[in-house]
Every structure is written in structure tokens, then in C-alpha cells.
Amino acid sequence: MSGKPKVAVIGTGGTISSMGRGPLELIDYGAAGRVLDVHGVLARVPELAEVAEVVPVPFRAIPSTALAWPEWKELLLICDRLAGEHPDLAGIVVTHGTATLEETAYFLSLTLKVALPVVVVGAQRPASALAADGPMNLLNACRVAADPGARGLGALVLLNDEIQAAREVTKTSTLRLQTFRTPDFGCLGHADADAIAWYRRPLRRMAPDTEFDMRGMEALPRVDIAYAYAGADGAAIEAFVAAGAKGIVVAGFAPGYVTPAMSEAMAAAVKQGVAVVTSSRAGSGRAARTTKNAALGFVTADNLTPQKARVLLAPALAHGITDLERVFATY
Structure with missing residues (x-):
């Protein structure tokens, strides 16, 4: 036993998992066709061992433009399974491409039936980039998922050291690192180097206390x-x-x-x-x-x-x- 909180990391692909042709390939990195699985992503951030006992959960290695209802349902079922298999699990992190990250996060915030914190994390720069933001985002996502203050907040989004509510956050810029913002209300808190600092709580109803249980549904209406x-x-x-x-x-x-x-x-x-x-x-x-x-x-x-x-x-x-x-x- 490591003595660190146990955090499961589900990898779905996206920019945070992508490898371009070189360190300056910041936009057209998809042309290389290289996307790491969750083990590959975690291997590039050995510092994770300092903050959590990480349980890797392979899922997908695709851009988030290819994620929709079938994958959302699978994520719900995986979260259920993880909660059952690991009674000592502190939280769950989902790595995700930023294109549809806010939609996946809000769906999870509406439909999850586990009380564990779930943090969706992405990156604006690929894993191969000079000054890639993914490693720090991932480390901070694990810290937030393990933090007691994250409980009862529904699904959360973590990028650029900022903790956002899934319902409220949106991608506001194509390339800037500070792209994920909550225009009306601001972030819930910050993942600072010395502490996870919380400043407000969302009031709207959220998982797991919702009337939506999608785990047995075969399809969503159009x-x-x-x-x-x-x-x-x-x-x-x-x-x-x-x-x-x-x-x-x-x-x-x-x-x-x-x-x-x-x-x-x-x-x-x-x-x-x-x-x-x-x-x-x-x-x-x-x-x-x-x-x-x-x-x-x-x-x-x-x-x-x-x-x-x-x-x-x-x-x-x-x-x-x-x-x-x-x-x-x-x-």
C-alpha cells in the first residue's frame, strides 16, 4: 500500500493523449496519427505517484469528436464497476479531448450514480509539445479527485489549475490554455501547488441525486x-x-x-x-x-x-x- 489516496484514471484519448511529429507541432498534431492509451499517458507523468495511487483504466484512444452517447453510457458503467471493485477509491479522473469535454462532463454530472468525485481533464497542447499542459492538468485532476472537498459537486472539469462545475463551464477559445471558463459565475476553486482551494459550490441538482438513470437505456432520443x-x-x-x-x-x-x-x-x-x-x-x-x-x-x-x-x-x-x-x- 502506498498510503496515498487511490484514484482511477480512465483514458478516452484526445489532445492530452496525442503525439505530434515534433515539439513545435501544436495544431496539426493529429496528422501523425499517434494517440497514447492511458498507460502511455500515465507513464509520461511519473510525478503522479507523489499524489495518488493511480489505477489505470483503458477505454479509448480517439479524438473527443468521436465520443457520444454509446461512450457516455460505457463511462457510467465503468464508474459503477470501479466503485464496486475498489471500496477505498477516493475519486475518478477521465482524460478527454477538449472539443466535447464540457458535454461529456455535464452528462456525467446529470447521470452518474456513484458518490465519488469524477473529474474530467484535458489539454490544449499534445503530449509531445514543448511546454505541454497535459501533465500538470492530469496531476491536478488526480489531486482534486482525491480531495474531500470535491464530494457532492457533481462532475468537475480541471484545466489550467482551475476547478469548474460541469454544468457551467464552456470552452471559450480555440488555442489558449485558459480556454475553459464559467462566464457567469467563475470557477469553484483552484488547484494550487500547496493546496486545493475551494471558494463556492454550485446549487443546481446534480449526480448522484438526479432522476436520470441511463445505465439500462439502449438509446437516447434524437x-x-x-x-x-x-x-x-x-x-x-x-x-x-x-x-x-x-x-x-x-x-x-x-x-x-x-x-x-x-x-x-x-x-x-x-x-x-x-x-x-x-x-x-x-x-x-x-x-x-x-x-x-x-x-x-x-x-x-x-x-x-x-x-x-x-x-x-x-x-x-x-x-x-x-x-x-x-x-x-x-x-
Whole structure:
């Protein structure tokens, strides 16, 4: 026994696991086609042994653009298994590409049924890069997962020494290291060299105390996102309905408005039994619940980004929940 807290690390691939052609290959590193499995990632950070007893859990070695519902369900089941196999487990870390990291993290924060802290971590620079950020991000993620203060916060996101709530964080820059931000409220705390420092707690309902149990589900209902722009008609919404969408999230003009043509198509979708949720494309702030939208049967996403609103709407529809305004006000 090491005497260190035990932390499981599940590797899903992404930039944190990628190897480019050289130390200055910071953007087109995917062209090399080299992605380390979790053992390879951990081997590059021997300092992890100073903060935790790490349990490697192989999963995938792919970009996060290839991760969706099937992998999310597998992650839920793996977390269940780890909690059962390791009663002394302090927490779980999931390495992940940054493209869809926030969506995976929020899904886990809504649907996990284990009380252990789960920290999703990624990197902006590949493992082969000069001054790669992945090793420190991974070490700090393990420290946070093992910290008692991480319990009861749902899934967390750790990059750039900042601890973020899965519900609130979003990727805000393509290349900068400080890309993951919580625009409205700021981070929950910091992973500093001398301590894990906490400053606030999220209030919205989160795992494991949620009404969503996806472990036995075979599929998620189709939910699409339609983007509002000047002159947009209803073609995209009509196409989504024709494709079998059970829900549509609209990324509207701040604070959630759409063009007249889009509104007509949205209203027609509601009449066909499709759940329509209005959000804002601004990336910050609450979508307004107007008298007109309410009369047309549109649901308001609160301050969730369009991609996060989709992640919440799909499990709600899968469980046959109809009071969606309550859901978006609760989670």
C-alpha cells in the first residue's frame, strides 16, 4: 500500500493523449496519427505517484469528436464497476479531448450514480509539445479527485489549475490554455501547488441525486440544435423534425429570440410533439421566457448553452418527463 489516496484514471484519448511529429507541432498534431492509451499517458507523468495511487483504466484512444452517447453510457458503467471493485477509491479522473469535454462532463454530472468525485481533464497542447499542459492538468485532476472537498459537486472539469462545475463551464477559445471558463459565475476553486482551494459550490441538482438513470437505456432520443442568424428560415428545424428529432434546442439571438420564420417552424414542431427549447447563442446569461414563447409551447433553457441544453433535454425525454420547465429550472 502506498498510503496515498487511490484514484482511477480512465483514458478516452484526445489532445492530452496525442503525439505530434515534433515539439513545435501544436495544431496539426493529429496528422501523425499517434494517440497514447492511458498507460502511455500515465507513464509520461511519473510525478503522479507523489499524489495518488493511480489505477489505470483503458477505454479509448480517439479524438473527443468521436465520443457520444454509446461512450457516455460505457463511462457510467465503468464508474459503477470501479466503485464496486475498489471500496477505498477516493475519486475518478477521465482524460478527454477538449472539443466535447464540457458535454461529456455535464452528462456525467446529470447521470452518474456513484458518490465519488469524477473529474474530467484535458489539454490544449499534445503530449509531445514543448511546454505541454497535459501533465500538470492530469496531476491536478488526480489531486482534486482525491480531495474531500470535491464530494457532492457533481462532475468537475480541471484545466489550467482551475476547478469548474460541469454544468457551467464552456470552452471559450480555440488555442489558449485558459480556454475553459464559467462566464457567469467563475470557477469553484483552484488547484494550487500547496493546496486545493475551494471558494463556492454550485446549487443546481446534480449526480448522484438526479432522476436520470441511463445505465439500462439502449438509446437516447434524437435532439438537434438549430442556430439563429439574420434571415434564417425554418428549413433546418423542418429537416430535424423530418429526421425524427424528439427535441430541438434553438441557439437564439440573445436573450433567446429567433426570426419570424424560425418561430413559425418551431411552433409547427411543437404541434407535432417535438420539445422545443430556446437558449442563447451569446454563451452567457439566461434565455428569456417571453409571453409569446410560452404561448407557443417553447421551453426556456435558463442559462445553459445550446450544447448543454441538448445534453439535459435528451435524458429528460428518454425518461418521459413532460414538465420540462421544471427540469431546466432544477438542473
